[in-house]
Amino acid sequence: MLRLSSYLHDLGVCLHFQDDSTLKHYVILKPEWATTAVYKVLDNQTVKEKLGCFTKDDLKNIWQDGEYADMRDELLQLMMQFKLCYEIRDRRDNYIAPQLLSTEKAKYTWDDPHNLILRYTYTFMPKGILTRFIVETHPWIEQQKLVWKSGVVLNKDQTRAEIIENYNQREIKIRVAGNRTKELMAVITHELEKIHNSYERLQYQTLVPCNCETCKNLPIPYSYSLEKLNKRLSDRRYQIECENSYEMVDVRRLIDNVMFQPAKADGEINPKVTPLQSELEQQREESLKHRLKDSNQKEVFISYTWRDQQSKPLVEKIEQAFQAKGIKIIRDINAIGYKEKFKEFMQRLSRGICVILVISDQYLKSENCMYELVEIAKDKDFYKRIFPIILADADIFKSIERVKYIKYWEEEIEELNKAMKEVMADNLQGIREDIDQYREIRNMIAKLTDLLRDMNTLTPDIHSESQFESLLNAIAVRLDE
Numbered sequence: 001m002l003r004l005s006s007y008l009h010d011l012g013v014c015l016h017f018q019d020d021s022t023l024k025h026y027v028i029l030k031p032e033w034a035t036t037a038v039y040k041v042l043d044n045q046t047v048k049e050k051l052g053c054f055t056k057d058d059l060k061n062i063w064q065d066g067e068y069a070d071m072r073d074e075l076l077q078l079m080m081q082f083k084l085c086y087e088i089r090d091r092r093d094n095y096i097a098p099q100l101l102s103t104e105k106a107k108y109t110w111d112d113p114h115n116l117i118l119r120y121t122y123t124f125m126p127k128g129i130l131t132r133f134i135v136e137t138h139p140w141i142e143q144q145k146l147v148w149k150s151g152v153v154l155n156k157d158q159t160r161a162e163i164i165e166n167y168n169q170r171e172i173k174i175r176v177a178g179n180r181t182k183e184l185m186a187v188i189t190h191e192l193e194k195i196h197n198s199y200e201r202l203q204y205q206t207l208v209p210c211n212c213e214t215c216k217n218l219p220i221p222y223s224y225s226l227e228k229l230n231k232r233l234s235d236r237r238y239q240i241e242c243e244n245s246y247e248m249v250d251v252r253r254l255i256d257n258v259m260f261q262p263a264k265a266d267g268e269i270n271p272k273v274t275p276l277q278s279e280l281e282q283q284r285e286e287s288l289k290h291r292l293k294d295s296n297q298k299e300v301f302i303s304y305t306w307r308d309q310q311s312k313p314l315v316e317k318i319e320q321a322f323q324a325k326g327i328k329i330i331r332d333i334n335a336i337g338y339k340e341k342f343k344e345f346m347q348r349l350s351r352g353i354c355v356i357l358v359i360s361d362q363y364l365k366s367e368n369c370m371y372e373l374v375e376i377a378k379d380k381d382f383y384k385r386i387f388p389i390i391l392a393d394a395d396i397f398k399s400i401e402r403v404k405y406i407k408y409w410e411e412e413i414e415e416l417n418k419a420m421k422e423v424m425a426d427n428l429q430g431i432r433e434d435i436d437q438y439r440e441i442r443n444m445i446a447k448l449t450d451l452l453r454d455m456n457t458l459t460p461d462i463h464s465e466s467q468f469e470s471l472l473n474a475i476a477v478r479l480d481e
Ligand SMILES: [Zn+2]
Pocket: 210, 211, 212, 213, 214, 215, 216, 221, 222, 242, 243, 244, 245
């Protein structure tokens, strides 16, 4: 959290994440807004009681205010960007904020005697190094369980690593055991160094344990600073004296014990990224993408009118059924300020989402609704995109009803025509546009009824009874395309 605040403070004005596929669409002008939102999660009593574990439903409660409600996915993404939480592997929509984890060490056994050991000590230790490390390495947490506020056990390809922070002693201790100890150690040190580098002028030492006969059996062997060992090596001093046993120890072997040197390609100097490192990076990215696919693409727009009694309650029911399946419903677009907004919105729609039409008598007589429909119909995939529900009072399958609506719009056009004759020619611009639009609407009704005849449209009663199952299925198929 400290990092977030200081980052925001450094930045002063606004936030923009160009590399994040969700967040790049936004510039956050008021960082306090984002900070407050994040604190709402980390200070939440339920989340604290659950030791940092929370779900999307929890977030729905925490961020229910209008200013957050529409931005939940983006705020969650922001928290992950700041390494404040991660999604638990194989448990969709379940997250952990490591700084709220239990302080009690997890229970596990560790009996492998052949360990690789490395230690970092800090002159001044900033808070949160380990919690960030946990977020970065979360795909490999053993059973997704062996993690607590100041420690974690990773398990990858039968190789285990224990990383424990001791804040009072200003140190982080690492031990690794198993098949690929050096490789896993290389990933751990790489991740920790990335974190170290994000702090300005962080002073720390990397300590390598002694491997002399005496130290081998000691719980706390003598240790050498890695930096000093490297200096010795470059100064061609190949041995160093252990201050426990006064034995001379081989410097190169001390370094080789803990540092993994990946096979070098011809001429390439020390390629830093090991296969294991790439694997971790890939898994981390996937855990983000996975979520994005869910939240970003599954948007469904619903077009309906407020003017009658039946449409709104039906829309609310649909919204609930879809929300339960994690699909976001967008409605009331025309409440925000009509035509211009709607054109913008249509461009967003062109990414390929679905439109549910709740067609009632009033819908077919509403200029706004019909305008939406005309705009939606301009899309070439119109037929694939719309999912109509026809209410009983708009039975446009019957020719007589259909004629009734065509007549209605013709009368509207007629009325405008009449009005036109009563005003001076130079004031006619807006009215002419309206007439063109009304003509489009009139034609739309003819087109729509043709279309609906071919479509399998169910009545609202059947939809409601089945919890909108067939509608959901049809839309799910479309969204997965
Ligand atoms: Zn020794």
